[in-house]
Amino acid sequence: MKKIIALLILAAVAAMPLAASAAEAEVYADVLSAYVFNGQVGNDEAVFQPGLDVAGPLGLGYSLWANMDLTDSARSWYPDTAGEWNEIDLGLNWTTPWEGPVSLTLGGTYYAYPQPSSEVVEAEDGTVSASEAPADGSYEVYAILAAAEDIPLAPSLKLCHDLDNSDDWIALLSITHSFSLTEALSLDLLGTLSYSGEYYVETNYGSDAGAALTHAQIDAGLNYAVSEAFSVGLKGSFSSILDSDVRDDIDEGDVYPETDIFFGGVTASYSF
DSSP, X not given: OHHHHHHHHHHHHHHGGGGGGGOEEEEEEEEESXXXXXXXXXXXXXXXXXXXXXXXXXXXXXXXXXXXXXSOOTTSSSOSOTTSEEEEEEEEEXXXXXXXXXXXXXXEEEEEOSSOOOOEEEOTTSOXXXXXXXXXXXXXXXXXXXXXXXXXXXXXXXXXXXXXSSSOEEEEEEEEEEEESSSSEEEEEEEEEEEEOHHHHHHHHOOOSOSEEEEEEEEEEEEEESSSSEEEEEEEEEEEEOOHHHHHHHHHHTOSSOSEEEEEEEEEEEEO
16 A cells, blocks of 8 residues: 555656646755754754645645755764765645635655665564665655635644654644845744644654654745745754653653754745
């Protein structure tokens, strides 16, 4: 079933450009000082993160995102892989066509990890175990309820269910606002707060604290529109693990290099 889902996602990514005349797309590339995902510090050194988002006909869309470490960081999820892709995410989504103050988006993401390889390990007691190959990555489905942009702070709620690593969920509440500083320059702010289920906390944060208010993140982007299609910017973010028990377990288990981290970098995007 997992391989079928992956093949369906890959087929959709390959097929949807055929409807490019009816699609809107954005390609972007960020160079950041760290890789942070839901408060989890995957790498506390420089990374390159390009991506592609496409909104096609009938509310259908797909996305492609990747991460490359730019140093041989010993604290990366995949140490000593500078210049190599260590995560590639493929996504499909569908946004309901109704018009109103709130939109609903349903989607799924396949996370592929090219660096690890299958490995057979024999323990001292003689038992043998095998790790999964990169093609057997992880899978997630999600639903997003988002307020219209003209509603103050444009709140949104995203509920994600992990189908592989933790078989559990995380909910993310976000608010955003943009300030026009000049005709071409804007300041974009985003705040995110998450609450995670018991097994998600255990699997992803290495803690047995149970369901918890797990992390908060604030993002600020200073973006300059070079043209109608092309923009460049600077980004700064702060991420923090909120629950004290989860923080203690991360520190004691040396799960991640940081529980609070400032990071940022340069961004660029092109719409067509």
